[in-house]
Amino acid sequence: MSTVSHRLHLPGSSPVHRTPAEAKIVCAVLTVFAVVATPRDMFWPFAVYAAGLLVVWRVARIPPRWIAPRLLIEMPFVVLAILLPFSAGEPRTTVFGLSLSTTGVHAAWGIIAKGSIGVGVSLTVAATTSVRELPGGLSRLHVPGMIVTIVVLMLRYVDVIADEAARMRVARISRGDDPRTIRQIGATARGLGSLFLRSYERGERVHLAMLSRGFTGTIIDFGTPPATWRQWIFSCVPASAALGVCVGAWIVR
Secondary structure, three states: OHHHHHHHOOOOOOHHHHOOHHHHHHHHHHHHHHHHHOOOOOOHHHHHHHHHHHHHHHHHOOOHHHHHHHHHHHHHHHHHHHHHHHHOOOOEEEEOOEEEEHHHHHHHHHHHHHHHHHHHHHHHHHHHOOHHHHHHHHHHOOOOHHHHHHHHHHHHHHHHHHHHHHHHHHHHHHOOOOOOOHHHHHHHHHHHHHHHHHHHHHHHHHHHHHHHOOOOOOOOOOOOOOOOHHHHHHHHHHHHHHHHHHHHHHHHO
16 A cells, blocks of 8 residues: 555645545545536636645645646647647637637637646645545445445556566566667567556456455445544635636626
8 A cells, every 4th residue: 555655645744634535535526527617718717726726735735846747647638639729610810820720729728727727636635645545535425335445446556557567667678678769669569468467467366365364345444534524614615616716707707
């Protein structure tokens, strides 16, 4: 479990860290819904969302340099969004000599703004919530036990696969291979197949080890206390503000 924690969880003692998982999950879901429901052709609501997210990071003591490289996960969507103003249809406008689709510009802005804020909210929950807190938090939200088990085991096993891939990469480099060149694309493809087989076999061994230690198919709650009404109010402040901004955007639109 420590391998998962050091990759996604940023240990701390801030009020956000001390808030139980179920309250943070509900706050994150409501906030993302508010961001997604905001009209994409407006700009000021997303500036307010970004400012609020920065405030939460400040309270949680999450440095921007920790968040910034993890935001790169949305780069494929950013590339897609950049192409939309050139490929969408009428009406069109001219910006710096380029003919851009107005609909495409709004769509691109919506994807980048909403995606960035959504990823930022998710990273905030990940940074302030350890894997040990997830089973209890999800169970108190009445999430089915099978889904809780799948989510928790998936988070734990991701690092197992990542470590296996890192060892295979070191083995390739130590034998004189350069996986960055296009000539090695065949070896890279074969390596991915080998990684799948090794991960599958590793998963079977891990499952047998869990069964031998009494695993019954249910993730144990490590006794994390449920959220108090004060913690619910504290966690609902950002979500309430986001919902207010969303409603205000539709009113003044």
